[in-house]
Amino acid sequence: MSEEEEKQVTVVKNATDLQRLKLEKLMKNPEKPAFIPDRPKDKRFSDPAEFVRNVMGSSAGAGSGEFHVYRHIRRREYSRQEFLQQCKEKDDLEIDYHNKLEENKRAVEEKAAKNRAKRHRLKERQKAKRQKLREMKKKGILPPKESSSSSESEEEEEMEAEEEEKKGAEEEKKKKGAEEEEKKKGAEEEKNEEAKEKAGELLTSDIKMKKHDINNDTISDKNGDNDVEKRGKEVMKQMDSDKVEEEKD
Incomplete structure (x- = not known):
């Protein structure tokens, strides 16, 4: 019967059947050690080259095989950058997780301290009463007989005192926030x-510089006009002297 049972083929219909078969196979020989695969290692990339040799592009003179070399370098660099980005995201998530754990721990400790x-x-109240x-x-x-209403009133008083403490703490936080906002507004x-003030000073300096340039331009224009007049007078004198010489001849 055992050989016939072993020869029987079991049809796996879903994941539970497959898991059941694996467990049965393990339990047939409990002394045999189970295979536990190692944890997959993180992918590692080589550091980028300090000097990139054989730099090529889509310019004339590049060989037909150069583009494939360039494409391989580009693909390797993209994969390296993607790996670095994934590492950064993983580190950020781990930091957020640890921060959240610390916040939850702090909240639990505060609640425990309050209780x-x-x-x-x-x-202390019961001790004083005794x-x-x-x-x-x-x-x-x-001693007077205590009723349940007195204990309920004490609990209500405690609840009211706690609520008042909470309200006072919230009001203090609001006041501090308002003061900080006012300080920020004043600084802004x-x-x-x-x-x-700086913009006004710059404007005044620009206006002064423009005025100075305009004055220099007007002075240079006047000097130029005087030079033209002198040149014209010299030309007229030369023409008159030429006419006198011609008349003499």
Whole structure:
């Protein structure tokens, strides 16, 4: 029967059947060690070359095989950059995860400390109440009967006190935020005023420079006009002297 059972072919219809077959195969020989594959190693890329030899492009003179070399270098560089980007994203996610764990731990510790303080207050109150009852018994005074309503009122008072503390903390946070916003606005206004003053100074300096240039241009124009007049007078004198010489001849 065992050989017939071994020869029977089982049809795998889904993933659960496959998992069941694997487990049965493992449990047939429990002493045989199970194969546990190693963790896949991270991909590593060589560092980029400091000097790129055989630089080529799509210009004239490049051989037919040069483009394939260039394409291989480009593909290798793209894959390296993609790997670096993936490493950066992985590191960022890990940092965010650890930060979230720390925040959750801090929140749990704060909540535990708050509950601890609440229990301590209740213990102190009960201790004071027992002390008071002992003193009343010593003096021979009968203690008043406590009702459930008194304990409920105490709990309500505690809840109200906690709510008031929360409101006070929230109001302090709001005040601090408003003060910080006012400080930021004041700093921004000061910066804007300084920028306006600098812009005004630059404008005044530009206007002065333009005026100076205009004055220099007018002076140079006047000097040029005087030179033209002198030249004209010299030409007229030369023409008159030429006419006199011709008349003499």
